[in-house]
Amino acid sequence: MQTESSPTTLPRRVLGRRLRELREARELSRALAAKQVQLGAQTLWRLESGRGSEVKRMVINALCDLYESEDSDRRELLWLAEESRKEGWWQSYVDAMVPEVEVYVSLEQSARGTITWQSTLVPGLLQTAEYRRAVWEIAKTQRQRIDFDREIELLEKRQSRLQDRENFTFRAFLCESVLRRRVGGPQVMIGQLNRLIEAGELPNVSIRVTPFATPSHAGLINKDFVFIEFPEHLNPSLSEPPVVFIEGFTGDLYLNKPLEIETYRAAYSDIARVALDERDTRSLIETVLKELHSEI
Template sequence: MGRRALGRELRRLREAKNMRQSEGGRVIGVSPQTIGRMEDGLPTKVSDLYINALCDAYDATTDERQVLLDLALEVRTTQKQGGGWWRAYADDVREGFDYYLGLEEAARQISVWKITILPGLLQTPEYRRAVEWTESPNLPTEQVEMRVAVAMRRQHRLTDPTFAADIALSEMALRDQIGGPAVMAAQLRRIDEISQLANISVRVVPFDAPRHLGSVTGSFTLLEFPKLPATGLIAPPVAFVEEYAGDLYLEREAEVKRYRDAFAEISRVALDHNESRQLILSIAKEYGE
């Protein structure tokens, strides 16, 4: 999150000065691509020497300079600590998904809409394993088990009182027999348990719900973030759209608003907490028969 905030501030200052990335690169002796990586929040060198030189070139104020230096220090501190827990699994997760894991770990609240494949935060090990074998039948068993371990480790956030999740599930996700009836029965009972946590809301959109945008948008996740400890800045929300051929991370205000509005409409047609529990448990019973 520190990298993303640093990059946004650097881009804002450069554009306010009407400078191109190539001009910023010449200031510190790096390529335009390196400036682009810095502004996109991707791993690259963020020394105080670089930050001060860019602040001079961009005519940053004293306060703006201090914010950037604080953010750079936060980035370097995180690097020395080895990053988040998911770094240990970087070679085993799907390419690029470690970026999402970082966002999820930093988020204070997420809003999830799932049409098929239940969200990782709700999955049992057996369900996750069945998903992996379906998606990648030739994947080595050891790597499948590492991916299962990642899904289970993510669920530690569920018991964090500073974190909240509002999850809306299509009835389709409950009836899609991933792993077979026994796996699904246990999976739905697990969802019922999680839905009773004070900071977690799980509601179901039944097949007979009124027409809504969720049928058009596909599955997505909205992530919102707390203040950064070093500066008090709040990172803008992100809309994450997971696709089979590649993921999308949308940050523009208009894009995020469209997904936020869609989630509000989906929430409007979803069953309430008790009705959702009844449906989830009734489907679990069907699987168990």
């Protein structure tokens, strides 16, 4: 499922899911429900997918009337609609990101934890400014309208999530090639690998590498991905299931079907099975650092 810009992606996703559940409980097709409340079927699909524009109270009330919803459900949905209109801090950085990134940042900031597999580049939450610039130079044809200095400001603000030790965890599984690829040259990579060592000392951050010599694992046949988990709500119906993010050259994917989630949960578990532990990962990073220093 491709997605697009939204200032408050998580409340909108929860709202859409709850509306879909209520409709399905009444055994109504999307087309019939949309017709009954004078909406286009496509409009209702976008609303249920968490991709609609501003959600109006009158639409929520009309759908609740049609579905004969409980008063508690109506209050819950109206609250979610109100939450979906609130802007996140990242909205002030629209000049520093394309719409697809805006959606991802919104989910990242709402998450209680992310698990990522990266076979090519260091994940954004661990990148130095110099490494980011080197990556930006590679992709600048796709980012001609992006202000790089503002993008770095955005990146640093995103990275502050790593300091939220009580409410956010970050687990990164990296292929050894990520350490050895000379993005930006030896000097840039020295700074970047030192950053990995520093970040790995945080109690809520885990960085583990799969060496070239490891046995076969699921990461070899999967594209890089981020497994995003959200906080549990006191009201279970408001707890959003995990989402898998896959970045593409011409478009991003957000997967959330139960089978898809279980497939990627099994994938990262298989990668974890063969990855070095944190201590051995640090030793490998230090080995690569020595090699880089010898080149200067």
